[in-house]
Amino acid sequence: MTTVLDTSRVAPPAATAQRPELTRAKPVSVNGVVIPRGEIARETQHHPATKPIEAWQAAARALAIRELLLQEAKRLDITPQPQMDAEGRRETDEEAIVRQLIEQEVVTPEPDEETCRRVYEQRRQAFRSSDLYGVRHILLAAPPADSTARAEARQQAEAIIAMVKADPGCFSQLAAAHSACSSKAQGGALGQISRGQTVPEFEAGLADAPVGEVAGAPIETRYGAHVVFVDHKCEGQALPFDLVREAISGWLIERSQNAAIKQYIAMLAGRATIAGIDLEASSSPLVR
Secondary structure, rough: OHHHHHOOOOOOOOOOOOOHHOOOOOOOEEEEEOHHHHHHHHHHHOOOOOOOHHHHHHHHHHHHHHHHHHHHHHHHHOOOOOOEEOOEEEEEEEHHHHHHHHHHHHOOOOHHHHHHHHHHHHHHHHHHHOOOOEEEEEEOOOOOOHHHHHHHHHHHHHHHHHHHHOOOOHHHHHHHHHHOOHHHHHHEEEEEEOOOOOOHHHHHHHHHHHHEEEEEOEEEEEEEEEEEEEEEEOOEEEEOHHHHHHHHHHHHHHHHHHHHHHHHHHHHHHHHOOOOOOOOOOOOOOOO
């Protein structure tokens, strides 16, 4: 059953240290405090990008913003008061200081009832329970980069689809004989699945699959070609406003807070002397 679950991993750290374009990059500093190149290089692993220079710039920007906020917290004489999360992990002093600075200086208003209702009416399709599928499948495995294996898997899947169309009762037997998924022991049954439980390409294929018969074409995912039989589908239902009001409010608060933090950083950058990186500085006192 785990074969169609999303097992994608975080991209490996970018190899940036020896790139000529990076060694030529200007030193990054905030109000005269230089951010070491080694620290920027280590930070790049948290900023995946198609080009090393883009990862470097994103890392340098992130560290410059952190330094800018730490300097402002020091100016305001903020004493770190680290918190712990539910799993017992404790903030570092720097993390605590930045959090406290934002909490103190960036004020985000609570959205009112009218605003929440307006969002609800405008985005009704987003506030529905997930469709629920009862699914069986047969996986013909093939690596994403192997075009020959992909073509063979697709061809085999199409042959199996033809057999199931001729005799729907043979699906379990064919799953046991051909599927590369552990679900073959249950006749290919994945149980009841809903949004977010499988990889996006499999989920998208389910939305178009007929109910009560084998899908006419294989669903292709990063794992290979899937022969899919949707036994039943329960349509998602519209959720009442009262049930999603808190979630809407939280989304609006987060969006407003992100905008306010960006403005606050721009204001601080407008007052600072920053070299080697552009923080889109603004001299307007946007946050008080």
